[in-house]
Amino acid sequence: MEMALPFSAGPLRVLNIAKPYRNDYHARRLSRNAAGTDSLRYFFDISDGHSVYEDDAGQTFDSPDEARAAASVIAAELPLDSEGQYRGFFVYVTDDDGNDIARIPIPY
Numbered sequence: 001m002e003m004a005l006p007f008s009a010g011p012l013r014v015l016n017i018a019k020p021y022r023n024d025y026h027a028r029r030l031s032r033n034a035a036g037t038d039s040l041r042y043f044f045d046i047s048d049g050h051s052v053y054e055d056d057a058g059q060t061f062d063s064p065d066e067a068r069a070a071a072s073v074i075a076a077e078l079p080l081d082s083e084g085q086y087r088g089f090f091v092y093v094t095d096d097d098g099n100d101i102a103r104i105p106i107p108y
């Protein structure tokens with residue numbers, strides 16, 4: 001099963017896992033932002049603790065705070081068209097190194 005996030009992160013895969021987020025880490029990928037400095041890639045997985053929609057593409061942001069803000073937007077927009085599908089889910093944000101950045105509940 002695939003779904004698209006309300007921004008351009010690309011398709012997500014549904015995985016059944018024991019933990020609500022992955023503990024492995026993505027290969028470090030940096031990209032240059034408009035100012036010419038490095039931006040980190042952040043990943044936005046959506047999980048209820050049993051199943052996860054894993055973000056394989058991620059998005060680049062200049063800071064963890066920007067990634068947290070994007071996660072808040074995702075969490076606010078997902079229930080709008082889902083008819084309760086995300087009840088009990090969270091948006092988990094990790095960076096390229098696998099560090100947990102945020103866990104934002106999806107309201108229902």
